[in-house]
Amino acid sequence: MKAFMAVYVTFNNSLYVPTAFTPNRDGVNDKFVVKSRGVAVYNIQIFNRWGQLVFSSNNASVHWDGKFKGELQPAGSYVHIVTYCFFGQEKEKLMQKGAFTLIR
Incomplete structure (x- = not known):
């Protein structure tokens, strides 16, 4: 008799967008980093308070440096x-929309 073993797969998909970052070149929190797990397709757009697009990327490994x-x-x-x-x-x-603070 053959024994069968059940395999259960759990997906831990997630997306975390921070609420602040400090691009002051101290090596801590210098880039606006969206952390994700299990993301197949990704796009981020960042706008200033006048609605001007200041950063966009289709690559989750590319982060905004505050410039x-x-x-x-x-x-x-x-x-x-x-x-x-x-x-x-x-x-x-x-889609996830929100605001964050750039702290100098």
Whole structure:
């Protein structure tokens, strides 16, 4: 008689967007990093308070350093829009919008 073993797969898909970062070159929290697990498709857009797009990327490994066109951006509130989907769920596009603070 052959024994069968059941294998259960648990997906721990997640997306975490921080509420602040401090790009002051001290080596701690210098980039705005969206942490994700299980993300198949990813896009982030970051806007300043005037609605100007200051950063965008389709690569979850590319993070914003607080600069726009090579210039340090001022402290204050910025808006992010992250669109993404998880592996195995590519037809279900998700969106997360919010604000965060750049601290100098």
